[in-house]
Amino acid sequence: METVNPNQSTASTIVPKPMALPDMRRELDGLQKLDSQAVAAIYDRYFPDVYRYVFYRLGNESLAEDIASDVFVRLLEAVKSKRRSPNQSQRLASFNGS
Numbered sequence: 001m002e003t004v005n006p007n008q009s010t011a012s013t014i015v016p017k018p019m020a021l022p023d024m025r026r027e028l029d030g031l032q033k034l035d036s037q038a039v040a041a042i043y044d045r046y047f048p049d050v051y052r053y054v055f056y057r058l059g060n061e062s063l064a065e066d067i068a069s070d071v072f073v074r075l076l077e078a079v080k081s082k083r084r085s086p087n088q089s090q091r092l093a094s095f096n097g098s
Contacts, residue, residue: 026038027041027042027045031075032079032082032083034079034080034083039076042072042075043072046072047068047069047072050071050072051064051068054067054068
């Protein structure tokens with residue numbers, strides 16, 4: 001896991017180069033298949049930003065790390081849940097009156 005310095009100035013923060021659409025699609029497809037390399041790539045790409053945002057809001061390094069990690073646990077749980085229930089979006093749409 002990359003160590004993120006929450007006190008680092010945003011001016012000196014390295015901003016990742018935008019990902020090409022085919023690469024992003026490949027990562028998302030891999031995430032839906034729970035491919036470990038795709039999950040790791042998404043975690044590595046987005047964890048620092050999630051952590052910095054949570055730290056900015058809370059000002060607590062330990063809590064920010066826990067919450068940022070929990071975001072990705074919940075992402076995986078949502079992907080697993082959707083895989084078990086492919087008609088979930090149809091049921092939600094009918095529930096919402098769409």
